[in-house]
Amino acid sequence: MQLTAIARSLSCTNGLTSRLGRDKIKFWKVMRLTAILLTFACLQVAASGTGQTVTLKVKNAPMKEVFREIQKQTGLNVLVDEALLEKVGKVTLDVRNMPVSHVLNICLKDEPVSYTIMDGRIVVKPSSTGKFQSPIISTTNPQEPLAAIPIKGRVTDKDGNPLEGANVKVKGSKTGTTTDNQGRFTINVNEGDILVVSYIGFSEFTLSVTAAAINSAEGFSVRLNPAQTVLDETVIKGYYKSSRKASTGSIATISADKIGNQPVADPISSIQGRASGVMVTSSSGMPGSSFQVRIRGENSMSNGNEPLYVVDGVPFIFPTVLNQFTGANGNQSPLNSINPGDIERIDILKDADATAIYGSRGANGVILITTKRGTAAESQIAVNIYTGTRHVGNKLDFMNTQQYLEMRKEGFLNDAATMTLTNAPDLLLWDQNAYTDWQDLLMGNTANVTQAQVSFSGGNAQTKFLITGAVNKESTVLLGDFGYTRGSTHFSIDHTSKNGKFGLTTSINFATDKNDIVPTDVSQYFGLPPNFPVYNPDGSLYWYGSTQNPVAYLNRTYETQTNNLIGNNTLRYVILPGLTARANLGYTLTTMKQLQTLPASGFTNISPVPGSTAQYGNSDVNSYIIEPQLDYTKWLGPGKLSLLAGGSWQQTIQEGNYFLGAGYSSDALLKNRAAATSLTLRNYNYSEYKYQAVYGRINYDIKSKYILNLTFRRDGSSRFGEGNKFGNFGAVGGAWVFSDEKFVENNLSFLSLGKLRASYGITGNDQIGDYQYLDSWSSSTFPYGGQSGLSPARAFNPNFSWETNRKLDISLELGFLKDRVSLITSYYNNRSDDQLVGQTLSPQSGFSSYTSNFPALVENKGLEFDLNTQNIKKKNFTWNTAFNISFPGNKLLRYDNLASSGDASGYEVGKSTRIIKGFKFTGVNPNTGVPEFLDVNRDGLINSAGDWVVLGQTLPKFFGGLSNEFKYKNLSLDIFFQFVKQEAPTIDWGPLAGAYGGMSNKSTAVLDRWRNPGDITSIPRATVTSTNAANIAFRNFYRSSDAVWGDASYLRLKNVSLRYDLSSLTKRWKIAASSIYIQGQNLLTFTKYNGLDPEINGFDRRFVFPINPFGSVKTSAMPVLRTIAVGLNISI
Structure with missing residues (x-):
């Protein structure tokens, strides 16, 4: 019942209800009045309702005007149901000095209402008989205290x-x-x-x-x-919710409209650049490829740094455990099985206060994915469909045939070498005028993408439901018929009993996808000679010696079939007012089948591969979780006390195998495992992970101004030895909303929000492999007596235990001009010790290394800024801006006895844990054209033992995003830029880079190479002989020096979305809502980087020691693709 008070001294609140006023007797000289006079005055007021008269002259007037005039003349407040008032007919009346009760009897005699005059008020309400009832006149003393x-x-x-x-x-x-x-x-x-x-x-x-x-x-x-302001927005913190104003943790939220504006298949790609402190990097532009996500840096030196993913309350499996072997897209992320269109919001928990409730699983942050649910409304069908194209947005600038051949000839001349058909077929055998653009040939196609989604939702106050189904299909830019297809369905139901005591929430997500691509990323072959023949005159593939024809890779196939089921049930029961019991029951099942065919036609005729082969992989991951929980809320003293207690029991079983098949009678049978005459088990893995915990939370909130939050969790993990399986962790967070203090309200009226919050906590980390503390054995390579023996592979370590993370966060939140401008500034300092690192052992021990908790301390600290502004807020036009930027810092603070350890070549105390070491390039000798390098230890030799210096680091220096949203009437435009300041290896870095002058094409930058004595340049001379000084210097030093290490920063127009709302036009056809839109993704990239993509080439560039000086540096991979799509949204 909406209530309206018609009162002279009252103002409406929220446009719905006016506050009751109380008659106040004002006394001119209060101290001179006696108690008798006060009592007399009160009694006089009490009787005024019956004795006061009014004079009215109205014609066909609404009853609301009559009440206002009565109030004006008598001072009586009128309380009436606004909806009821509209049912009362209009009044024509002409009276003088008539008692109020008589006037009301006349006006309301034919209306189904009754009224009461009491305590200086007129209260009108519906008649219980449906007809006018005689009034009740009360003379109760208004000053007498009334019982609640x-x-x-x-x-x-x-x-x-x-x-x-x-x-x-x-x-x-x-x-x-x-x-x-x-x-x-x-x-x-x-x-x-x-x-x-x-x-x-x-x-x-x-x-x-x-x-x-x-x-x-x-x-x-x-x-x-x-909520109309960000302060009232809901913040999801896993097991509980809070308002953003009352939150004590550091949390970033990406809403459904931001996700829906992007034509992407993986939900993780939708958060890229949109949350401070969260660095998301794609591994490849291939469909189904995974992402690397880092929340506030990397805490562990050698183990997992991935955050915990939680989908509708169910912890998701780690994204890279499925693959038995990989294709061109690398490890496939299971998160790719979640349809972004099913997601309501993504919340990212960053600090200890926000993540502590998840214990060790949330050591590296938590990403909560909440799917959409039904609402209490009429049944509705919604359709969303878009289609578009994708293509490579950037090409490398390689030399043409004439420029390439000139470099080759120059190399032979410099080295005084003789050309032969073996070392110079490009100069002596192949067409000197032929030109193949390998980039355009291998991945210059236009990929098509289409996604369609249909949803059906509805319900009432007790039961709500939502069912969706979606299909996503996309081809690739590769030469050949490859593609990715995903089908998904989402179902949710929410039910509450009539008495409100029992509730059930169910959510089921199922997706199946098929990825058909190539086993090898063909971008590594862009440097083939431009006149290398692709085909023979008869149309067959051209081969020359051991040189690989990359088109042959297209005869190989790599297929994956992934099924993913995520189910969650939440039961809740209200035991007592304020006390609720819950039980969360979750289950996930992920299966992957892999098939890789390697027909003989995909290899040269001198390839060591003996005929056609095929690889078959199978992986299954089953996981369940049970979490009982109690919530209690009570007003205690001046504030509200919230208590939470619960437990977690989780088990995950992973099993997989990988077989190699050979001896097929025909390549057409490669996909048939039974057709192999030889089937060899290459790998089998089985692991069982158990996790259990008890946790609790205490929150005390005083007027949403002073907030204290305490969290405790005791975790148990099967990944540690006896005596170390359990760890105690917790966090404390507090917030002070100082803008609600009187002195701030009175003196800083422009400040709509001022909030200071801080948190500190300790968490563990068990992101390591299963059974790492146990000793293991492996079969011997060399049999004895015809029998393969066993040899020790890993030593038993009962002291294997948790890595420990200590996290500090201090943040200041400010809002100005009624939150038209809001700013969040955060400082964090995370320190991780008890690092699990491998220590080199002497051969006499029987083991090569020993992994244990080592007193090494890693620090990640930084600053984050989030700025949101409402630049223009008019009736028909709005312009909003959102900007975030992060300045992360990573440093190794301590590593005892580093100099004598096996990690001495890879780490330096006081430097980042992700440094890259190499040689210091001092320039090209102007007389010889040979590159030269700094002799750091001055021993007269250039070698890695004493001459490596720190070239840079693979972690970014800063990153962020900028969004501008414009809306004019029914037209909306969203423009989003992402930027990263970072370093990376260039295209000539690493062991695959050949010397300038060799039989591989180079970028046009090589046109500035050294040619004659006296030339001043940074590009070495062309060389073709492996024994030449210039060639040796290139192979051994140049391609692992700062000459080929540089700036890979970029500014990318990440997303543009233009939408027009057609609802006003289509309602005539009973279409509730409709819109058309065009979206663009990865449209433009501004960078000085000389590779295909500064983002992809910045992925997984971690130094590996001590054998490989290039680590797992990836300098050639499919770049992210430029996408343009058009779509239609309809709801009926």
Whole structure:
């Protein structure tokens, strides 16, 4: 029941209800009045309702005007149901000095209402008989204290969905309560009290307690509107929720509209650049490829640094455990099985306060993915479909045939070498005018992408449901018929019993995808000679010696079939008011089948591969989790106390195998495992991971101004030895909203929010392989007596234990001009010790290395800034800007006895743990054209033992994003830029880079090479002989020096979305909502980097010691693709 108070001295709150006023007797000289006079005055006021008269002359006037005139003449406040008032007919009346009660009897005699005059008020309510009832006139002394009366009510959202846990409090008192599962509440009040209703994610609402509401059997019905400011937004922190204003943790949120504006298949790609402190890097532009995600740096030197992924409350398996072997797209991410269109929001938990509730699993941050759910509304069908194209957005600038051949001839001349058909077929055999653009040939096609999604939703206050189905299909830019297809379905249901005590929430996500690509990334062959023949005159593939024809790779296939099921059930029961029991039951099942065919036609005729082969891989991951939980909320003293206690029991079983088949009678049978005459088991793995924990949380909130949050968790992991399986972790967080202090409100009116928060906590990390503390044995390579023996491979380590992370976060949140401008500044300092690192052992021990907790300390600290502004806010035009930037810092603070360890060549105390070491390039000798390098230890020799220096690091120096949203009437435009400041190896870095002058094409930068004595340049001379000094210097030093290490920073136009809302035009056809849109992804990249893509080439560039000086540096991979798509949205 919406209540309206017609009162001279009252103002409406939230446009729904006016606050009751109380008659106040003003005394000119209060101290001179006696108690007798005060009593007399009160009695006089009490009787005024019956004795006062009014003079009215109205014609065909609404009853609302009559009440206003009565109020004006008598001072009586009028309380009436606004909806009821509209049912009262219009009035024509001409009276003079008539008692109020007589006037009302005349005006309301034919209306189904009754009224009461009491305590200086007129209360109008529906008649219980449906006809006019005689009035009740009360002369009760208004100054007599009234006993509190219980009143009922219900709180819902704008769609009528009940809001459980909403706060209902009497303003200015300690009386308060919370709503149950049905949104219902009961609270003791007096007439005239002001109730304040609040709920996270919704705007606060206030209303007055009236006599009509007290006498009504229905009580109050309150509908809350969604938050209008970021302060009221909901923040999801895993097991509980909070408002952003009352949150004590560092959390970033990406909403459904930001995700939906991007034509992407993997939800992780949608958060790229949109959250401070979160660095997301793609591994490849191939469909289904994975992403590397780092939240506030890398804490571990050698183990997992990936965050925990949680989908609808169910922890997701680690993204890279499935593959038995990999294709051109690398390890496939299971997250690619989640349809971005099914996602409601993604919340990223960054600091200890936010992540501590997840214990060791959240040591590297937590990414919460919440899928969409049904609403209490009429059944609705929604359709979203888009189609578009993708292509490579950047090509390397290689030399043409004439420039290439000139370099080759120059190399032979410099080395005084003789050309032969073996070392110079490009000069002596192949067409000197032929030209093949290998980039265009191998991945110059246009890929097509189409996605269609249909959803059906609806329900009522008790039961809501949502069913969606989606299909995503995309081809590739490769030469050949390759592609990726995914089908997915999502189902959710929410049910609450009539009494609001019992609730059930179910969510099921299932997806199946098929990825058909090539086993090898063909971008590594862009440097083939431009006149290398692709085909023979008869159309067959051309081969020359051991030189690989990359088109032959297209005869090989790599197929994966992945099925992914995520199910979650949440049961809840209200035991007592404020006390709720919950049980979360989750299950995931992921299966992957892999097939790689290697027909003989895909290899040269001198290839060592003996005929056609095929590889078959199978992986299964089963995981379940059970989490009982108790929540208790109570108003205690001046604030609200929230308690949470629960436990986790999780088990994950992984099993996989990999077989190699050979001896097929035909290449057509390669996909048939039974057709192989030889089938060899190459790998089998089985592991069982068990995890259990108990956790608790205490939160005390005083007026959303002073907030304290305490979290504790005791974790147990099967990955550690006896006596070390359990660890205790916890965090404390606090916030002070100083803008709510009186001295700030009175002196800094422009400051709409001022909040200081801080947190500190300790978490563990068990992101290591299973059974690492146990000793292991491997079969011997050399048999004895015809039998293969066993040899020790890993030593038993009972002291194998947790890595420990200590996290500190201090943040300042500011809002200006009613939150038109908001700024969040965060400083974090994370320190991780007890590092699990491998230590080299002497051969006499029987083991090569020994992994144990080592007193090495890694620090990640940095600054984050988030700025949001509402630049223009007009009726028909708005312009909003969002900007974030992060400055991460990574440093190895301590490593005892580093100089004598096997890691001495890879780490330096005081430097980043992701440094790259190499030779210091001093220039090209102008007389000889030979590259020269700094002799660091001055021993007269250039070698890695004493002459390596730190070239740079693979972690970014800063990164962020900039978004601008414009909306004009029905047209909206969203433009998003992503930027990264980083370093990376160039295309001539690494062991695969050939010397200038060799039989491989180079970029046009080589045109500035040394040619004659006296030339001043940084590009060495052309050389073709492996024994030549220039060639040796290139192979041994130049390609692992800072000459080929440089700036890989970039600014990328990541996303543009233009949408037009057609709803106003299509409603005539009973279409509730509709829009058309065009979206672009990875449209432009501004960079000085000389490779294909500064993002891809910056992936996984970690130094590996001590054998490989180039580590796992990837300098050639499929770049991210430029996408343009058009789409249509319809809801009926």
